[in-house]
Amino acid sequence: MPAPVCLIENDENGRLCVRKEAKDILDEINEPVVVVSVVGLYRTGKSYLMNHLAGQQSGFALGSTIESKTKGIWMWCVPHPNKEGHTLVLLDTEGLGDVAKVNINGCVYVVELAEHIKIRSTEAADDEEEEEDSEFVRFFPSFIWVVRDFTLDLEIDGKKVTDDDYLEFALNLRKGVSKKIRDYNLPGECIKRYFPSRKCFVFPFPANSHQDMTRLEILQDQDLAQQFLEVTGHFCDYMFVNSDVKRLKGGHIVTGRLLGPLVEIYVDTISSGEVPCLDNAVVVLANLENQTAVQEALKVYQGGMEEVRHILTEFSCFLCEHQTLYTAEAVSMCYTDLLEENKMASERKCRDLLKNLSSDMSKRLQDGEYSQSGGYELYCRDRDAIVEQYRREPNKGIRAEAVLEEFLKEREPEANSILCMDNKLTENEKQMNSKFILEEKENAALLKQKLKEEEEKRIESEKMMETEKVRHEDRVKQMQESFNKEKEQQQQEMDRAIESKLKEREEMLKKGFKDEAYNLKEEIKKLKDEKERSHGGGGIFKDYVMPFLCPLVETVPNLLMQRSMMKSLKKGLKC
Structure with missing residues (x-):
């Protein structure tokens, strides 16, 4: 992706909308994505930092006037410099406070996050709302505070402190119950509650002169302050190493192909005045993935049918029946699997029955009893007796006549040879x-x-079927291991959330905030209860996707087996 593109903008009616060009780019990314977004006041250098994360000096537009240069949300997808097979998605947002923007509703979203994002789709009681509020810590990203043009000494009470200590000092709560104190404490409480991982970077002035400050985009590194370059390097290194892959509820990894629909779901929900729900988003994405998987399976089948269409004209009915079968599979996968199993069971039973009934006849053939005058009549009498006895057997299934027809067809060369020999x-x-x-x-x-x-061809066919069976079992085992890993990641998310709340409670106790500490204790208890309840679960993705993927995985080995059998049959007929 050579340059950024606009991801979200306002249309002519002032409604938020997703640009199709950006959505198409995300749809082409099948790798896990690491999403990094920047938010802040206009003209504070957000685009400059994002350009450095992209490894470029320019890209996101920089401005030097009092008007915000970035309009809407712009996206730049680049290969992750540290994680092979991952894509870094950089989101540069429109600066807050632009004098040209009269709509300040967006500021409300920054303060009242809990009012605009929900975990569950059902209406919750007060105690459930508090429990849901504590769950935000499991899904929100890391919080990194960047302070620009910092000239003060990093000291608190005469002691040297780190950038992170400075952030925690700024988030300290004041004691009191007045409205002024509550308004002061609200942003700090929200940041601590919703962002368990917090980091701070303080940047000095990037250049010495005002003229250089207005043309940072074209300045070379040697023209910038050395201390500013060092902090910029530390900032980029931290982002590359500590920014996690984006995940949905349950630990499911998000790819670019999933991120695009997720953005559309949230934008459409917010534009309609409703509240985005994480559960609903996961369900919608699962349904979209199911539809995509069905289409891909149908394409695989159609490609396979195209290869075998011209093998034999007498298989036209066979191809027609399977065309109908696999088209129906895209609508009702479970029914197709049951029908296929029933057909295979019928074929196995019928073939075993014919093998047992014809064992005496095969022995006579090997002993040469039909290689004499009148041998053909004896052969036909034995063959008809086998057919009659076969048809008397009950419960042979839907493939009884088809298997009998194949058996008689396989015996035709044998019968013709015996007839010829008998005549001579x-x-x-x-x-x-x-x-x-x-x-x-x-x-x-x-x-x-x-x-x-x-007989050798039959044995070879059985070996091929056994090989495909082993491959199928390996696929199912890999999927099970993947779901177990998701479950482990979910437990780790809960552990991190509990650990963050424990540290926060300890800090509140040390500073004398007993009420806040008690509330944190209740949140920790609820998180631990949630961990116990989810210990035996498999996650949203397993509940919605696994029932569909298991029969879909079984479809591909069956198709490959049919293609292999067709090629073997074509080779045998040519001989």
């Missing part, structure tokens, strides 16, 4: 000589060789 023996019975006997032995040897080759 009958016509020349009185004139048989050693040369004739030798020729008949050769024919019998050829017939035996052909039967042997057919």
Whole structure:
């Protein structure tokens, strides 16, 4: 992606909308994404930092006037410099406080996050709302505070402190119950409550002169302050190492292909005046992924059918039936799986039955009992007896006649050979000589060789089926391991949330905020209860996606097996 594009903008009616160009770019990204967004007042250098994260000197527009240069939310997708196979998604937002913007509703979203994002879709009681409020800590990103043009000494009560200590000092709560104190404490409480991971960077002036400050985009590194460059390097390194892959509720990793619909869901919900819900977003994304998987499975099937369409004209009915079967699979996967299992079970039972019934006949053939005058009549009598006995057997299933037809068709070359031999023996019975006997032995040897080759082909087909079975079991095992990993990540999220709340409570106790400490104790208890309840669960993604993916995984081995059997049959007919 050579340059940033606008992701979210205001349309002519003032409603938020997602740009199709940006959505198409996200749809092409199948890798996990690490999302980094910047928010702050206009003309404070946000775009400059984002350009450095992208590894470029320019890209996001920089401005030097009192008007905000960035309008809407702009996106730049670049390969992650530290994590191979990941994409870094940089989001540069429109600066707050632009004098040209009269709509200040966006500021409310910064302070009242809990009023504009919900975890669950159902209406919650007061105690459930408090529990949901504590769950935000599990889903919100890391909070990094960047302070620009910092010239003061990092000292508190005469002691040197770090950038992070400076942030925590700024978030300290004041004691009291007046409205002024409550208004002062509100931003700090929100930041501590919703962002468990917090980091601070203080930047000195980037340049010495006002003229250089207005043209940072074209200045070289040697023209900037050395201390400013060092802090910028530390900032970028921290972002690359500590920014996690974006995940949904339950620990499911988000790719670019998932991020695009997720953005559309939130933007459409906010534009309609409703409250975005994390649960609903996960369900909608799962349904979208299911539809995409069905379309991809249908494409795989159609490609496979195109390859085998011209093998034999007599298989036209077979192809038509399977076309209908696999088209129906896209609508009702469960029904198709049951039908396929029933058909395979019927075929196995019928083939085993015919094998047992024809064992005596095969032995007679090997012993040469049909290689004599009148042998064809004896052969037909034995074959008809097998068919009659086969049809008397009950509960053979839907493939009974089809398997019988295949059995008789496989015996046609054998019957023709016996008939030919019988005719020759009958016509020349009185004139048989050693040369004739030798020729008949050769024919019998050829017939035996052909039967042997057919048996070898059957064994090869069974080996191929066993191989595909092992591959299928490996796929199911890999999927199970993936879901177990999701479950472990979910437990880790809960542990981090509990640890953050424990530290916060300890800090409140030390500073004498007993009421806040008691509230944090209740939140910690609820988080621990939630951890116990979710210990045996599999996550939203497993509940919605796993029931669909298991039958879908079974479809591909069956299709590959049919293609392999068709190729083997085509090769046998050519011979």
